[in-house]
Amino acid sequence: xxxxxxxxxxxxxxxxxxxxxxxxxxxxxxxxxxxxxxxxxxxxxxxxxxxxxxxxxxxxxxxxxxxxxxxxxxxxxxxxxxxxxxxxxxxxxxxxxxxxxxxxxxxxxxxxxxxxxxxxxxxxxxxxxxxxxxxxxxxxxxxxxxxxxxxxxxxxxxxxxxxxxxxxxxxxxxxxxxxxxxxxxxxxxxxxxxxxxxxxxxxxxxxxxxxxxxxxxxxxxxxxxxxxxxxxxxxxxxxxxxxxxxxxxxxxxxxxxxxxxxxxxxxxxxxxxxxxxxxxxxxxxxxxxxxxxxxxxxxxxxxxxxxxx
Numbered sequence: 069x070x071x072x073x074x075x076x077x078x079x080x081x082x083x084x085x086x087x088x089x090x091x092x093x094x095x096x097x098x099x100x101x102x103x104x105x106x107x108x109x110x111x112x113x114x115x116x117x118x119x120x121x122x123x124x125x126x127x128x129x130x131x132x133x134x135x136x137x138x139x140x141x142x143x144x145x146x147x148x149x150x151x152x153x154x155x156x157x158x159x160x161x162x163x164x165x166x167x168x169x170x171x172x173x174x175x176x177x178x179x180x181x182x183x184x185x186x187x188x189x190x191x192x193x194x195x196x197x198x199x200x201x202x203x204x205x206x207x208x209x210x211x212x213x214x215x216x217x218x219x220x221x222x223x224x225x226x227x228x229x230x231x232x233x234x235x236x237x238x239x240x241x242x243x244x245x246x247x248x249x250x251x252x253x254x255x256x257x258x259x260x261x262x263x264x265x266x267x268x269x270x271x272x273x274x275x276x277x278x279x280x281x282x283x284x285x286x287x288x289x290x291x292x293x294x295x296x297x298x299x300x301x302x303x304x305x306x307x308x309x310x311x312x313x314x315x316x317x318x319x320x321x322x323x324x325x326x327x328x329x330x331x332x333x334x335x336x337x338x339x340x341x342x343x344x345x346x347x348x349x350x351x352x353x354x355x356x357x358x359x360x361x362x363x364x365x366x367x368x369x370x371x372x373x374x375x376x377x
Contacts, residue, residue, distance in 0.1 A: 083160070083162045100367055148198075165192070166209075221297060328345055
């Protein structure tokens with residue numbers, strides 16, 4: 069019986085956690101991610117987040133005490149380099165930053181301009197350093213992870229880039245083409261246009277050689293995975309998968325699958341229901357091409373993320 073590929077425990081992404089995570093999220097993530105805590109205030113007793121504010125230019129802000137004006141920029145820059153170094157000590161697959169934190173937050177932080185006005189356009193020095201020195205590293209905000217769709221997209225991104233790392237470590241024509249083929253429908257759920265651009269790059273690997281194409285493919289892959297799949301795009305993928313069974317399923321079973329996809333589109337069922345049904349039919353009927361598609365199980369099933377999207 070053909071089965072969709074299942075990530076093994078050894079393939080769990082390693083994620084650096086820089087802030088407190090809600091108990092239910094930690095419990096869920098620990099089923100399929102390896103979490104490593106790093107307390108930003110372990111070495112320097114920074115004031116609380118409510119006492120700090122970013123000021124100046126968005127690309128090079130200072131970090132100051134909201135009331136006294138005491139400057140913590142140098143210490144924050146040192147913290148930023150400590151975090152960057154930690155992501156390199158052992159290959160880290162992603163970083164979760166604390167929400168609403170001027171010290172280590174990701175984005176949309178209050179930034180005080182030279183005119184004294186404050187706008188939510190700031191990024192912490194930690195986030196800026198990670199984006200500059202580890203541009204391919206997935207970053208997420210603890211607050212955004214409460215959204216089921218953003219949570220599922222982030223974990224899918226972690227697992228996909230973990231699989232990609234094997235391809236990038238030893239570029240080859242076969243490796244890149246196999247990766248692209250097995251991720252076709254997963255990438256389509258993120259962006260049809262992005263999938264087409266990646267397909268054009270993959271088609272060049274035999275002509276231009278694996279090394280340059282792999283580098284270009286990686287840059288585009290990261291851009292595509294930074295997007296968030298929508299219910300509409302998932303529905304499009306599910307309907308394409310249904311097409312593989314039009315001549316294999318009896319009419320009643322085909323209508324059952326179509327009705328399940330429609331119920332998902334109407335937000336009456338979570339994504340796991342039509343995907344599970346498709347996996348069932350793939351296990352019985354094939355084809356092998358679908359059994360190899362990472363869309364059908366992009367991460368450890370124990371995470372249960374598609375139960376909520």
